[in-house]
Amino acid sequence: DADVTQTPRNRITKTGKRIMLECSQTKGHDRMYWYRQDPGLGLRLIYYSFDVKDINKGEISDGYSVSRQAQAKFSLSLESAIPNQTALYFCATSDIGQGELANTGELFFGEGSRLTVL
Amino acid sequence: SQQGEEDPQALSIQEGENATMNCSYKTSINNLQWYRQNSGRGLVHLILIRSNEREKHSGRLRVTLDTSKKSSSLLITASRAADTASYFCATRDKGTYKYIFGTGTRLKVLA
Numbered sequence: 621d622a623d624v625t626q627t628p629r630n631r632i633t634k635t636g637k638r639i640m641l642e643c644s645q646t647k648g649h650d651r652m653y654w655y656r657q658d659p660g661l662g663l664r665l666i667y668y669s670f671d672v673k674d675i676n677k678g679e680i681s682d683g684y685s686v687s688r689q690a691q692a693k694f695s696l697s698l699e700s701a702i703p704n705q706t707a708l709y710f711c712a713t714s715d716i717g718q719g720e721l722a723n724t725g726e727l728f729f730g731e732g733s734r735l736t737v738l
Numbered sequence: 739s740q741q742g743e744e745d746p747q748a749l750s751i752q753e754g755e756n757a758t759m760n761c762s763y764k765t766s767i768n769n770l771q772w773y774r775q776n777s778g779r780g781l782v783h784l785i786l787i788r789s790n791e792r793e794k795h796s797g798r799l800r801v802t803l804d805t806s807k808k809s810s811s812l813l814i815t816a817s818r819a820a821d822t823a824s825y826f827c828a829t830r831d832k833g834t835y836k837y838i839f840g841t842g843t844r845l846k847v848l849a
Contacts, residue, residue, distance in 0.1 A: 624780075653837070662826060662841035663781075678836070710780060714837075726771060727828070727837055729780035 623647045626711050626730035634738050639698040641733045643711030650716055652694040653727070654678075654686060657708040666709075669694055701737040709733045744827060744843040752848050757814040759843040761827030762807075768830040770803055772812050775824045775842070784812075784825075789832075819849040 624645045633639055643652065650671045655663040665678030667686040675686060683705060687695045698705055710732050715725040745760045763770070769788045773781040787794045787803045787810065794801045800813040814821055824842045831838060 655839070660841065663839040665836060665838065668836060708778070712781075726783035726786060727773070727781070729782070731780045732778070734778075 622731065624711055624713055624728050624730040626709075626733045628733060629731065630734045632736045632738065633701055635702055637701050637737075639701050639735065641696045641709055641711075641735070643694045643696070643730060645692050645711075645713045645728075647713050647715070647728060648691075649713035649728070650691060651714045652688070653712040653714070654684075654694065654696045655710045655712065656680065657710060657732075663710065666696065698735075698737075701735075703737045706735060706737045709735060744825070744840045746843060747841070748844045748846070750846045750848065751817055753817060753819055755817055757817050757821070757845055757847070759812045759825050759845070761810045761812070761840055763810075763827070763829045763838075763840075764808065765829075766832040767805075768832045770801075770810050771828045771830070771837075772799075772801060772810075773826045773828060773839075775826065777823075781826065814845075817845075817847045819847050821845060822847045 627642045653668045654666040656666055657663050664680050666680055666684050667678055669675050669688045672688050685697045711730045712727040714727050743762050751757055767789055769786055771786045772784045774784050775781045785796045785799050785801050787801050798815045803810045824844050826842045827840045828837045
C-alpha cells in the first residue's frame with residue numbers, strides 16, 4: 621500500500637458543487653500539505669498543517685478549506701467549486717526530524733487527485 | 739509568485755548525454771531539494787542540499803548550490819530514456835519552514 625493515499629484519484633464535478641479531497645498517510649509524519657499543480661505554474665501551496673491543532677494558509681488558500689481530522693488524515697474541501705479550480709491536487713507529508721536533520725526532511729507525495737470542474 | 743524558477747523550461751537530449759537544469763530562488767533558505775515527476779504522477783524526492791553545502795552527489799546526480807547567487811543546478815550524467823520526466827526544485831523557507839516549488843523543467847531523453 622502507498623504511504624500517502626489520496627482519494628478520489630479523478631473527479632469531474634459541476635460549478636457550485638462541494639468537493640472533498642481526502643489524504644491519509646501511514647508514515648507517522650506530523651506535517652501535511654496540500655498543493656495544487658497547473659501546467660506552467662508548478663506546484664503552489666494551498667494549506668499546510670504542522671500538527672493536528674495547527675493549520676496554516678499557503679499561497680492560494682482562497683476558495684479552499686482544510687480539516688486535520690487526525691495525525692494521519694488531512695482533507696481539502698472546495699465549498700463551491702468553480703472552473704478555475706480545475707487542476708491536479710497533491711497531498712504531501714514530511715517529518716520534523718531531530719538534531720541536524722530537524723526541519724530538513726523531504727516531502728512524500730501522494731499520486732494526486734485530478735479535479736475537473738465543468 | 740513562485741519562489742523558484744527553473745531554466746530551461748524544456749530540454750530534449752539524446753540518450754547518453756548529460757542534462758543540466760538550473761533553479762533560481764528569492765529568499766533565505768534552509769535547504770534546497772530536487773524532485774522528479776513522471777507524467778501525471780506524484781513527485782519523488784531526488785536529492786537535498788543544505789544551505790551550508792556547495793555540492794552534493796548521488797549516483798548519476800550532481801547538485802550545486804550558490805547561496806550568493808541564490809541558484810542551484812542539477813546535473814544528470816549519462817542520461818537514459820527512463821530519465822524522461824519533469825524536474826522541480828523546492829526551497830525550504832528559513833522563516834516559515836514551508837516548501838516552495840519552482841515551475842519545473844521538462845526533460846525528454848531520446849533513445
